[in-house]
Amino acid sequence: MNRRALRKAKNAAFLVLSLIATMTGLACLAAILWTLLSHGLAGMSWHLFTQMTPPPGGQGGLLNALYGSAVMTLLGILIGSPIGVLAGTYLAEYGRNSRLSTVIRFINDVLLSAPSIIIGLFVYEIVVVHMGHFSAIAGALALAILAIPVTLRTTEDMLNLVPVGMKDSSAALGAYPWRTTLSVLYPAARSGIVTGLLLAIARISGETAPLLFTALNNQFWSTHLNAPMANLPVVIFQFALSPYKDWQDLAWAGALIITVTILVLSISARVLLAMLQAGRGSGR
């Protein structure tokens, strides 16, 4: 009887501890969102999307930063994702058991968790130093390097989920592996691979450290890829640390925009993945 009571008490204690931990995590998240919303919403206005970042005390928006972030993220994905997708295809389809694949997989895992500031430093050293100045293209390269491991991993995982029978059936019709990959495996894994791309975009669109060393920032409207370019994370970094109230407000607004964008991307990725699994279920 006594033992039983003790076991019950242990169970209750464990439950309470788990609950406290959960609540702490959720509370932090809620606090972050609340702070973002309360500060960011105040700064929300059309000016954000129509005007350049202002000098201290002036009136302005975030247009050049939004444009820069969009351009560099897009370029980063355009450069990084083909490499990631093709490398993932190699791992899943061609070199499944080769020693090279084991090495690539390991390096990719390291890259996946590498601090992004190191990526920034790397691109600074091999691009910025050689060019002699900061540039948007260097920023895009840094983001591309960050996008590669994410897309590589998801592509390999998603291709591995395609039933072996489907691949064998295509081979049994006389299709070479490249034809099977393009016509059967990619369509079968399409939503999974797109999910990977969305997650990669979400990952790189909020990165600050790699851009500090590469694209730096730009007060003005610039579309030159060969010149420093404004971008949201670095603008937030600079404006939030500044003593000026209007800059701080812009930083909050920018932070809210990034968060909402990433949230939307993550949710779309989840919805896509759910659709993929539902399709698999009904397809039998």
Added chain:
Amino acid sequence: MIPSTKPPKHLKMRPPVAVAAERTEDLGPPKIEIRALNFYYGDVRSLHNITMSLADKSISAFIGPSGCGKSTLLRVLNRMYGLYPRQRAEGEVLIGGRDILGPNVDVAELRYRVGMVFQKPTPFPMSVFDNVAFGLRLGGGIRGAELKSRVESALRDAAIWDEVKDKLHADGRSLSGGQQQRLCIARAIAVKPEVLLLDEPTAALDPISTLRVEETLQALREKYCIVVVTHNLQQAARVSNVTGFMFMGELVEIGPSSRIFTSPQDRRTDDYITGRFG
């Protein structure tokens, strides 16, 4: 549910399936010749010295307990085993008089000549039409009206045309399991292969779908050399001209199905078909 007294119309109209076993005398010249075939998974030998000939325009069935090597034998005939590491075949296999195991054989071309249907239906993630057209497009040169008519005749031959003619642009994966399997048969025969291999084609299907697939095979016998691996003894007896019994990697006995199922010559065959093991 099907009322037992009155089968649905489409089941009644078909010719009786038992005729298969009686047509063994007029079998033509051999399409497939296998001599001293051995197969290895790594160091383990899983086929032992198999020698036999299989006739064209007939159905040959292979039966035997799990792991007896019947699926392995099938995978040699289109060299599917080559997709997996550490598997190799030794010996001589001729299809239509041409050696298929040699190092200079174009495996993709071989598989174009030797179609295969798997246990689980594997429709590709594309429309019904594109599924059937897949093999035809691989070869190139077939498009437009000719492509359409080839797809239609393949679907007719696989006895699924009437069910899908109004949804040729629906996703192949939206069909029922039995329809998917007949779609896969249509996809395999669309390229007019010389040989059609089926690896337990009805194992994942319900009885009605199984019947439809068996009827499809009956109809295809006129045109192809068909090799079926099955766990289902009744199925082998119903559809095949020739049955081979395999046991532990050996071909124990092969002969006209009517004889194998009524008076087998080997004790092990007798034990297996009378249900004493397996």
